[in-house]
Amino acid sequence: MEPAETLAGLRLLHSNLLSNPRLGRLLSGNRIRPTELSGLPVSGFDGLRLSACDVASIRQLSGRSARPNRTDPAQALLTELTRQQVTVLGQWQPAYPRLLKEIADPPAMLFVKGNLSLLNGAALAVVGSRKATLPALRVTRSLTTSLAETGLTVVSGLARGVDTHALSSALSGGRAVAVIGTGINRYYPASNRELQRTLEQRGAVVSEFMPDAPPRAAHFPQRNRLISGLSVGTLVTEATLRSGSLITARCAADQGREVFAMPGSPDGEHNRGGHQLLREGATLVETPEDILTELDGHGLMKLAQHPVGQSRRSRAESESTAPAEAMDTLEAAVLRRISMSEHLPADLMRGENLSLSQMSTVLMRLELAGRIQRKGGRVYLRE
Numbered sequence: 410m411e412p413a414e415t416l417a418g419l420r421l422l423h424s425n426l427l428s429n430p431r432l433g434r435l436l437s438g439n440r441i442r443p444t445e446l447s448g449l450p451v452s453g454f455d456g457l458r459l460s461a462c463d464v465a466s467i468r469q470l471s472g473r474s475a476r477p478n479r480t481d482p483a484q485a486l487l488t489e490l491t492r493q494q495v496t497v498l499g500q501w502q503p504a505y506p507r508l509l510k511e512i513a514d515p516p517a518m519l520f521v522k523g524n525l526s527l528l529n530g531a532a533l534a535v536v537g538s539r540k541a542t543l544p545a546l547r548v549t550r551s552l553t554t555s556l557a558e559t560g561l562t563v564v565s566g567l568a569r570g571v572d573t574h575a576l577s578s579a580l581s582g583g584r585a586v587a588v589i590g591t592g593i594n595r596y597y598p599a600s601n602r603e604l605q606r607t608l609e610q611r612g613a614v615v616s617e618f619m620p621d622a623p624p625r626a627a628h629f630p631q632r633n634r635l636i637s638g639l640s641v642g643t644l645v646t647e648a649t650l651r652s653g654s655l656i657t658a659r660c661a662a663d664q665g666r667e668v669f670a671m672p673g674s675p676d677g678e679h680n681r682g683g684h685q686l687l688r689e690g691a692t693l694v695e696t697p698e699d700i701l702t703e704l705d706g707h708g709l710m711k712l713a714q715h716p717v718g719q720s721r722r723s724r725a726e727s728e729s730t731a732p733a734e735a736m737d738t739l740e741a742a743v744l745r746r747i748s749m750s751e752h753l754p755a756d757l758m759r760g761e762n763l764s765l766s767q768m769s770t771v772l773m774r775l776e777l778a779g780r781i782q783r784k785g786g787r788v789y790l791r792e
Contacts, residue, residue, distance in 0.1 A: 412487070415497050417443035418518050419483035420470045422619060426463050429617045430631070432517035433500060437510070442501045443517070447472030490620065495593055496521045504529070512638040512664050516617035520593040523613030527586050532562035533700065534640040534661065535579075536633075536654040537571025537647045538679055545571065545647035545679070548671060550578045551773040552646070554783050555697040557582030558754055564588060564640050566632065567601050567614075571646050571654075576612070577604060578783070585612035588636045590629040592622035615639075633657040634664075641704055642667030644694060648682030655682050658691070667703055669694045696770050739763070743771050744780060744790070752787040 421427055421443060427435065436443065439453045447468045454464050478484055490497060498505050498519040506528040509515050521528070535553055537545060553563050553575045563579035564586045565572040572587075579585035587608050589597070593616045596602040608614050617635060618628060633656045637643045643661035645668075648654040658668050670691040673680030687693055692703050739761065746760050758768045772788065775781045782791045 413444055414442050414499055414501055415518075416481075416483050416487060417446075417471045417473070418499055419486055419497070420473065420481075421446075421467060422518065423482055423486070424466065424470060426459075426467055426470075427457075429516040429518060430514040431457055433515045434513075436500050436517050437515055443471050443499070445471070486620070490520070493594070494522065495620065496525060498525070498528075506639055508532075508640070509635065509638045512634065514634070515638070516635070518617070520616045520618075520620055521613060522593060522609040523586075523611075524583075525613070527562050527584060527613045528615070528639065530562050530584075531560070531704070532564045532586065532640045533704075534564045534636045534643040534657060535571070535575035535646065536565055536636065536643065536657050537575075537645055538649060538652055538654065539568050539570040539572075540679075541570040541574075541647050542677075542679055545671075545673070546574050547776055548773070549574045549646045550783065551776045552644070552694075552697055552700075553578040554581060555754075555768075555772065556700065557584045559697070559701065560584070561701075562586055564636055566590070566629070566636060567597070567605060569598060569600065573601060573604065575646075576608065580607065580611055581783070583611050586615060586639065587612070588615045588632055588639065590616075590618070590632040591624045592616055592618045592620040594620045595623065597624045629653060630656050634660040637661035637666060638664055640666060642669055642700070644669040644671075644700065645683050645686055645691075646671050647673060647679050649678055650681045650685060652682045655686065658686055662689075667692065669700055669703070671695070696773060698770070739767065739771050740775055740780075743775065747781065747788055747790055752789060754788060757788070 421432055422429060435457060439449060441449065451464060498521055500510065500515060500517055504525050533556060535549065537549065549571050557563055557579040562584040563575055565575045567587045567589050576585045576587055585608060587605065591597045593614065596605050605614060630653065633653060637657050637660040643658050643666060645654045645658050661668050668686060668691040670683040670686040671694050672687065673683060694700055742761050743757055746757055751757055751760055754768055779791055781788055
């Protein structure tokens with residue numbers, strides 16, 4: 410049954426009678442599959458501004474036979490996508506992202522290269538400026554590395570700047586998903602071709618556009634609703650007031666998801682977008698624990714086990730009261746262990762008997778201070 414549904418959906422998209430989001434609204438609103446559009450009453454098409462001729466064409470296309478037909482462009486496309494190991498996911502399939510089904514205009518079909526299971530796990534969108542400052546990029550790398558190590562998938566666009574650093578850092582844990590504003594067969598921007606190819610092998614790349622669709626200005630705001638829609642929350646690490654990252658954050662708010670933002674210097678234009686989000690009620694983020702606590706409080710994900718007899722909240726509170734001198738001592742101890750070849754964060758946690766919150770905070774402070782760097786999921790002293 411699935412090939413018939415997939416072919417019907419591809420025929421409709423190829424016809425240009427309906428965009429992917431409009432077809433998605435039509436299917437989800439009527440709770441039907443593409444082949445069932447052939448019998449949908451005219452009233453079922455209300456709100457889509459379709460002519461009577463368009464409705465008749467949609468019905469005809471959806472009811473066409475799935476038997477092999479060399480002249481059918483949809484069949485040729487599906488054959489080629491199969492050869493390229495591209496998965497076509499429809500709303501009617503179990504693997505279609507559950508969170509995405511909840512948004513107002515979920516695409517009828519997704520084109521995916523990579524690990525499908527990442528699309529249904531707990532995920533956080535991390536977005537920000539294409540021209541981010543060096544401190545913002547350092548924070549982005551540190552945060553996303555720590556979050557991926559907890560089992561949280563990082564979702565972002567594939568733009569330069571924050572998006573690139575978020576995805577490449579999360580890849581160390583194999584938990585990175587890129588949502589692109591072109592077809593799945595396009596590499597844009599060209600500078601991220603290798604990153605996109607790596608994501609296809611070790612993470613996932615997702616598009617709602619036809620496979621060879623070129624980059625168009627209108628595609629990227631449309632794509633942003635998928636970045637937030639795949640995620641339980643959206644973090645903006647740095648953005649101007651005119652940044653596309655704010656569109657993603659507001660999509661998240663409209664979708665009922667959490668919004669997080671990092672504070673910055675008040676005299677920097679690049680921080681004003683984040684500050685505006687904070688004024689509008691976004692959760693302020695300084696450490697990974699700020700995000701994990703908020704998500705855990707809403708029951709959105711399971712976190713690492715904590716010792717019996719001490720609640721997660723009380724543990725977080727006790728850690729937050731630790732004196733600065735103690736943290737400095739921890740930083741020195743962690744640096745010693747790194748110099749002695751203990752390079753995995755999990756080993757450092759065990760060696761110093763630290764919680765995830767403490768370890769994340771120490772590593773972030775050391776990275777921001779320029780004392781360490783992270784590569785391939787490991788931590789090294791900076792030369």
